[in-house]
Amino acid sequence: MMKPQYRRILLKISGEVLTGTGSYGIDPEVIREIAQEIKEVKALGVEIAIVIGGGNIFRGVAASSKGMDRASADYMGMLATVLNGLALQDALEKMDVHTRVQTAIEMREVAESYIRRRAIRHLEKGRVVIFVGGTGNPYFTTDTTASLRAMEIGAEVILKATKVDGIYDADPLLHKEAKKYDELTYFEVLNKRLKVMDATAISLCMDHHIPIIVFNLKNPGNIKRVVIGETVGTKVRG
Ligand code: UDP
Numbered sequence: 001m002m003k004p005q006y007r008r009i010l011l012k013i014s015g016e017v018l019t020g021t022g023s024y025g026i027d028p029e030v031i032r033e034i035a036q037e038i039k040e041v042k043a044l045g046v047e048i049a050i051v052i053g054g055g056n057i058f059r060g061v062a063a064s065s066k067g068m069d070r071a072s073a074d075y076m077g078m079l080a081t082v083l084n085g086l087a088l089q090d091a092l093e094k095m096d097v098h099t100r101v102q103t104a105i106e107m108r109e110v111a112e113s114y115i116r117r118r119a120i121r122h123l124e125k126g127r128v129v130i131f132v133g134g135t136g137n138p139y140f141t142t143d144t145t146a147s148l149r150a151m152e153i154g155a156e157v158i159l160k161a162t163k164v165d166g167i168y169d170a171d172p173l174l175h176k177e178a179k180k181y182d183e184l185t186y187f188e189v190l191n192k193r194l195k196v197m198d199a200t201a202i203s204l205c206m207d208h209h210i211p212i213i214v215f216n217l218k219n220p221g222n223i224k225r226v227v228i229g230e231t232v233g234t235k236v237r238g
Pocket residue numbers: 013014015016052053054055056058059060061073074075076077078080081133134135136137138139140141142143145
């Protein structure tokens with residue numbers, strides 16, 4: 001029997017991992033694979049909360065650089081996370097995993113509003129909770145949302161699922177000689193300006209001692225490996 005190292009985790013899924021081979025939108029096959037992995041981790045008895053990004057559909061910064069008002073563009077980005085969250089909920093429920101979607105931007109017909117105590121209760125009852133709508137505020141990111149929600153619900157770790165194997169000293173897709181770090185401190189990430197999470201997200205984790213593990217979601221079984229304590233990706237801590 002594989003023993004999980006964590007009781008409650010916060011899984012951050014970037015929008016870009018949902019696109020599969022394309023560069024836009026949601027690939028249903030990819031969503032199904034992710035849902036299957038989440039189901040397997042759930043079977044270990046781990047409580048799972050998820051923060052989902054929206055970059056596969058809309059990014060506020062990108063739109064504002066083309067002349068759109070930044071706050072309006074960010075609200076569109078937050079709505080994009082709702083689309084992703086509902087797609088993941090659908091895939092999980094089809095596999096008989098009970099879920100609740102909670103949104104930071106109220107939309108009663110679509111999802112529950114974010115209520116911290118309610119989210120914790122869902123987790124205790126064994127439901128997977130998917131947080132959408134980011135923080136509900138423009139000028140933030142879903143990485144910062146992940147740090148914030150992890151603190152609020154008392155998650156022991158943030159698992160940041162990406163398209164690369166961990167944190168490198170340069171972009172591994174552009175530089176063949178880029179070196180992967182196994183471990184880093186929060187300070188190192190901030191000082192070296194490593195593009196793993198924005199500074200607000202890292203600082204929140206640093207202040208509240210929440211470790212972050214950055215790993216590749218494309219390798220099947222990786223979420224489970226991280227949860228049972230195998231060395232996968234890069235760990236960031238104090
Ligand atoms: N966003 C926001 N406030 C938040 C979270 C997200 O304004 O608290 C907007 C922002 O425009 C961002 C977009 O939502 O570009 C999508 O989120 P993000 O870029 O973090 O998604 P990811 O990179 O994880 O796919």
